[in-house]
Amino acid sequence: MSGPARRVTIRDVAKHAGVSVATVSRALAGDYPVQPSTRRKVLRAVRELDYVPNAQARALSVASPGAVAIVVNSVNTAYYAYIAQGVEKQAAAEGRLSLICTTGGDPERELAFVQTMREQRAEAVILVGSVILDDDYLQRMTRYAHALAASGSRLVLCSRPPLGEGVPALTVGFDNTGGAHAITAHLLSAGHRRILYLGLRPGHTTSDTRVAGYRAAFADLGIEHDPALETRCDFDRRSGYTAMKQRLADGPGDFTAVFAATDVIAAGAVQAIREHGLRIPDDISIVGYDDVPPAEDIGLTTVHLPHTELGRAAVRLALSSKDPLTEPPITLGTHIVVRSSVKRLGSGR
Amino acid sequence: MSGPARRVTIRDVAKHAGVSVATVSRALAGDYPVQPSTRRKVLRAVRELDYVPNAQARALSVASPGAVAIVVNSVNTAYYAYIAQGVEKQAAAEGRLSLICTTGGDPERELAFVQTMREQRAEAVILVGSVILDDDYLQRMTRYAHALAASGSRLVLCSRPPLGEGVPALTVGFDNTGGAHAITAHLLSAGHRRILYLGLRPGHTTSDTRVAGYRAAFADLGIEHDPALETRCDFDRRSGYTAMKQRLADGPGDFTAVFAATDVIAAGAVQAIREHGLRIPDDISIVGYDDVPPAEDIGLTTVHLPHTELGRAAVRLALSSKDPLTEPPITLGTHIVVRSSVKRLGSGR
DNA sequence: GATGGCGTAGTAACCGGTTACTCGACAAGT
């Protein structure tokens, strides 16, 4: 029982079946007339040798669809996981393999992966997730875009700001400003006026767009807004917890509602609020953003994002024949999901 | 500005630099002496033409590391996402690309993907997640194992039962029975005697192993156990909710604690308990399993699983030179995470 | 019976790299 020393190639099959390699190839492809008896011989040889064609070799001579690559910070975060799921599903539906890379936010890894994808002849590279928008970032993305375009791959920025004219990159995102506007208006119409915004992070694109919607809601309804209610906070549970703890320690009765920039922040904030002996929504109302799992568990009213659809849209766009230089960004709409974290204030005004 | 009609190949670079293709290859590989002046010419040509070597072509002539493929039900589930994260990280650390495939539990997709991975010459295929253990499944896996082994790929079953002697598959898993034993003992030592097990699903490997630990804990401590407290329930939130609802409607005071087979089931159960007007842990204690996000949000005492480490171990094992025919299954230990969902009963017995 | 067309199968070139082997030039040794 000698182990298979070498992989079985099409030549082995040809020899075994007593035909030429061309015949084997044609019998398997089925696009060229082959005598039924010959075909049977070939298929039997294939079965007996357990031959599997080498996709890499085939890709050399035939233009075959390339893989779709997803780059995310981490798969552990529901927000990314949902999007990645959409990407994978759509890619599979279109007959593409999905390559995945997690960067942990490290630009080095991102760069290395983009380079690898050029070598792999990936058909599309999808970068997911918000970022700090600075010059370094813009330059980096612009370089990626041109490099990938030159290699015939397409770059899709998913839930990231567009790069602007003349840069060959496609963009798909959520309507963050619209969603933030809507949920803020929801709080305002429930009678809340002093609404804490938890998640200020200047330069962070997701934060910036959401806070913009929050402010716009006040402005549109002609309600005055206290900038001191905008609270800095990173986008994770712990930060939400500590920021809220701090805020409650400083001035308890300063606000009646909280708009957390993400559900994860909200989860942390909820814990802080409860530990402070306050009840939701009786003492404090709170809303979040994203509609990811913690939201349902804590009964959080939030903004639902079509995550999976975003991933699908990214792939569809990438595999379409749209010109990346001129195609406008796609923006997916959002809607509010009402649960039980908002109390209607007495309308005695 | 005529778009690059064809990809730039090593021959283009050679022509542009006025050298032979061999020289270009060697100048880039750097493993063969090349005159510095020649090397400079080559590198300049590479830069000017923006040449990127074709990894697929290289893989044909040189034995290069293959990709690592992960197959999961879905990336949306934290349990899978954590494991996938571990796989991706370890694969990246070992210089491999990660391919991902979600099956939604469809054996057809799984089969198709395994076949594709053979064609792609993947180095390892990692199947993750529990399954219904029946003859059909065993036959399928055995077929995969032999097929992949014949193509030189390795099969790793992650959090799935081993296939037994003579089948070339590696196995990595959690100590489900041990963890279930420990957390049941935790409830017993807190004074609980009537403990509802929520998540019975005969044939489902994860469920079977956990319920075994639950029963063993009673047996080891010589405490009688009422089989009627083992409740059927699927492994999702909704099922946990409805099963608990039903149980509470049937006989409220029948049990003092609940052992949910997963944290997700627990999350559903918690909601049902609260809606029934009962409080946790004052009226009912509850524990879960997995230690995935809902656990922290609902303050659930649970069994922590080293998910990410499982993924890493799977990759390490796959890329090691261990013989899949003889290598014993790896089992990763677990530990209890105590939060606030268990009440110590009055020790008045 | 020579000619042409059709249906199958084989030969060899090609995809884009790597590398064993060959070869010329030049320096050192005798």
Add this chain to the structure above:
DNA sequence: ACTTGTCGAGTAACCGGTTACTACGCCATC
């Protein structure tokens, strides 16, 4: 001056497939 050795570069074979082109046998047709 001739051999020998070394260095650097080119030629061509090869990796494992696909496919354009060629060749052959057979039948119908003139």
